[in-house]
Each structure stands twice: as C-alpha cells, then as structure tokens.
Amino acid sequence: MDFGTQLGVFRKKGIRNMRVVAALAIRDVAEAMQTPQTSAKFTGGNFVVGKIPVLSSELRESLVSSKNGGSGLKGSTSYLAVTTDLQMGDIIRFMYDSEYGLRIELGFRGTDSMGRTYRQAGRLFVTTAAKRFREFLAIRAAEVNGR
Numbered sequence: 001m002d003f004g005t006q007l008g009v010f011r012k013k014g015i016r017n018m019r020v021v022a023a024l025a026i027r028d029v030a031e032a033m034q035t036p037q038t039s040a041k042f043t044g045g046n047f048v049v050g051k052i053p054v055l056s057s058e059l060r061e062s063l064v065s066s067k068n069g070g071s072g073l074k075g076s077t078s079y080l081a082v083t084t085d086l087q088m089g090d091i092i093r094f095m096y097d098s099e100y101g102l103r104i105e106l107g108f109r110g111t112d113s114m115g116r117t118y119r120q121a122g123r124l125f126v127t128t129a130a131k132r133f134r135e136f137l138a139i140r141a142a143e144v145n146g147r
Contacts, residue, residue, distance in 0.1 A: 015088065021140045023086040028136035030079035030094060032129035034060055047121075050128030053104060062098035067091065096126075 032050075039055035040047045047053060052060060057076070066072035067082040068091055082092055096105075107122030 017144050019086050019088065021137060021144050023083045024140040024143075025133060025136035026086070026092055027079060027083050028140070029129045029133055030063075030065070030083075032132060032136075033094065033126050034063065034076055034079075035125070036060065047123060049122075049124050051123070052125040053123055059096060059098050059101060059104060062096045062101060064095050064097050066093045094126075 033052065035051045036054040037048055037051035039053045041055060054060060060076045062074070063076055063078055064072040064074050065078035065082045067086075070082075072078070072093070073081050074097070079094060086092075096102075098104075103120070104123050105126050106124075108118045108120045111117050
C-alpha cells in the first residue's frame with residue numbers, strides 16, 4: 001500500500017474514532033443528566049447536587065432530544081436515537097419540556113402564581129452533567145484508543 005493510500009486509511013479511521021468518542025461522550029452527558037435520586041420530599045430535604053430528583057417519572061420522561069434542528073424525540077432514553085450515526089458537524093440538543101424543569105435545575109425563591117412561597121435550591125442536574133463533557137471525552141478517547 002503506497003503512502004497516500006495509508007494516509008487515507010488513517011484519516012478514515014481517525015474520523016470514525018472521533019465520531020465514536022463524541023457520540024459516547026454525549027451519551028454519557030445525557031445519562032448523567034438522567035441519573036435519578038429520590039425526591040427531597042422523601043429524604044427530609046436532603047439531595048445530591050447533579051442528580052435529577054424523582055418524585056414521579058414525569059421530569060425524566062420530559063427529556064426531548066434532537067439532532068440538526070429536527071423536531072426531537074421525547075422520553076428518558078431519547079438521547080440514544082439522536083447520538084446514533086453521529087456525523088461531524090451535527091448539532092445535538094437536549095431539553096426538558098416539563099413546566100417545572102427549569103425551576104428544578106436552577107432553583108426558585110419567591111412566591112409562585114398560586115401564592116406558595118419557595119426557597120428551593122437548584123439541583124443542577126443538567127449543568128453538572130454538561131461540565132463533565134471533557135472528562136467523558138477523555139475517558140471515551142482512552143477506551144477507543146486502547147482497542
């Protein structure tokens with residue numbers, strides 16, 4: 001095999017490996033966002049920052065995952081479909097469409113429209129997972145390169 005052909009093979013393998021590493025790391029972020037913990041309602045107010053509180057499955061099931069501006073898929077494992085066959089340049093988006101998702105993520109202090117007063121700390125389950133993306137990339141790159 002001549003040098004030019006060898007470079008072409010190396011390039012294709014490198015691109016394939018980058019796609020695999022990126023897809024797995026993005027899945028890791030989504031799985032970390034979806035890591036459940038019992039609602040503080042049942043733990044005396046205690047919770048772990050970075051895990052999604054589960055009173056029912058409503059918040060976890062409100063995850064909407066989309067790729068390249070598509071309409072998106074909804075459900076707790078919707079991220080699996082959008083990370084399959086990931087291509088370089090694809091844009092992946094995750095969001096929770098539950099009415100209270102942002103309140104759970106960031107917390108809420110104040111009185112709501114029904115007159116209830118809250119002093120709820122943010123659970124930061126999305127923020128914490130997103131901050132770990134580089135860590136997940138490094139882990140997955142080491143796995144792929146070790147093959």
